[in-house]
Amino acid sequence: MDAYKKAGVDINAGYKLVNEIKSLSKNTELGAFGGMFPLALGDYREPVLVSGTDGVGTKLLIAIQAGLNETVGIDLVAMCVNDILAQGAKPLFFLDYLGVGHLDPDQAKHIVAGVVKGVSEAGAKLIGGETAEMPDMYTNGHYDLAGFAVGIADQSQLLKKTDLSEGDVLLGLASNGLHSNGFSLVRDILFKQHDYKLTDQLPGLDRDLKHELLRPTRIYVKSVLPLVEQGFIASIAHITGGGLPENVARILPENLAAEFNTNTWPMPAIMTELQKLGQLSFDDMKHTFNLGLGMVLAVHPENVAQVKEALVKSGETVYQVGRLVSGFKEVLIRKD
């Protein structure tokens, strides 16, 4: 075992980490060849598993540089479980993959603590994971993080394009800032085109750059899933890379278009500042950032009042941002 350790892989540090994760996640079965999840099928007639994988992108580079690795695990879980929710499914379990150059047990513990927190916010269970120590693969203390989530829905409960109608109302749920997209552009603007430091504070922001940029992606499961289960939501778009245009287009049938009016919700100050500093066109903005909406729900008009009320009660900030009109899958974002 000495030879392997000398070559840069410390298996014992890995085992120690597994024990700490077991304790953090309160799942003592972690460490088996595969994670187990017994399926309770009482409520399902035609169960469909819905699964997604995602990462955090170069937001990780901000976390690494700032030495603040506690929240990227929340981002990781959010990116995956919000996708599952967008299909109308309930997240069941989660696994994470952490690739590092050299295993720093303290750093890894912080990262996984964020994952555990995210999984709990999503009402899911962490049933496995992998920490891969790869000398020479990652340099400069870099690491990458991938997440995998599995959820379940009855076939009849999955959200379908055919459930959408002209006149359906689009409700936008406030994002918590940039979430986990557009960070290569953010870094380019702030640190290459300009010379900002992570400790700087931009005008209109209530915290320094590192804390602003590292706001964790919001997890919408607990507020939205009950409404899906009650049949009040016609469709959901999780706004990630590609912004409103590309993510909303994915939920539209061939005969409908989505019309947003940007006057109906505020764009987060960090995005306004980035637009100025990077001299970005609105076209660039809308294809890269969430513009302040982390999730868009399509709701039949008769359910709007009830849905809004329930979401606000659950702690969401909700905006009525547009509606579905006759069209050909266009996503129109009007600025007046």
Place this chain on the structure above:
Amino acid sequence: MDAYKKAGVDINAGYKLVNEIKSLSKNTELGAFGGMFPLALGDYREPVLVSGTDGVGTKLLIAIQAGLNETVGIDLVAMCVNDILAQGAKPLFFLDYLGVGHLDPDQAKHIVAGVVKGVSEAGAKLIGGETAEMPDMYTNGHYDLAGFAVGIADQSQLLKKTDLSEGDVLLGLASNGLHSNGFSLVRDILFKQHDYKLTDQLPGLDRDLKHELLRPTRIYVKSVLPLVEQGFIASIAHITGGGLPENVARILPENLAAEFNTNTWPMPAIMTELQKLGQLSFDDMKHTFNLGLGMVLAVHPENVAQVKEALVKSGETVYQVGRLVSGFKEVLIRKD
């Protein structure tokens, strides 16, 4: 979209890749927010989902350096589905995560083609994936690859420690060389302690180093799963990082030990050469490499002949490598 592309992220190249993966995998539903897998539950009374995640480790660095990226996807699938098989479960579906510094569509296509091949060998379905382009995170053309597999078994079919008895026979299934473990040590020995090139050929080997090192990890699902389903296998250890000692220990109950006799199977020539070149102790060897056995099955004596015959018919090379004896979870590897 121009600004994001200039910052190093080409969303359109990503979309093009998704279309190519759809075509390779023949799964036209790829690209939705979450991958779907309808569960056919006819055969299950108490279904348990079994899930695992893994990577390929620094074997990737060999593939990158050699420009041979077609088989690491098979390694990725193998690492995950063999773990699921080791629990007695049938792999259902798979997702992959590919992190790159700069998306090279041709390279990504080769990588994913390997994933598609592995998934097919495992009798599973590729239902989703993520390709993350992360400028500044990965340098020198490096990429990382993580996989995620979900399988299913009836609660009563899961392999349990209590099914093992003193006298059970250990059958070893030949590995296809190094599989995906120990590569940081391999690289240290060959390229740091010594000055070999990937085009060199070591004594006793039938191919050059790059092809020897990149032999894909064997996928044991199609040969072993039918025997599990017929109840002929008491337990399975998938031999990965930590080698026979640590992976076999994981399947042992408190009152049994495993005894291997290394004279009963041949160690692959690449490992003999690495041992010489790296002056490795047998202790280092057994904790780092699979020693030639990719999977170890524990079989009750009355089933051994039938299991062996079936495995050979399925194309496996099978060795009777040891047995379970009274003990305290020790894994004894005798060299006489």
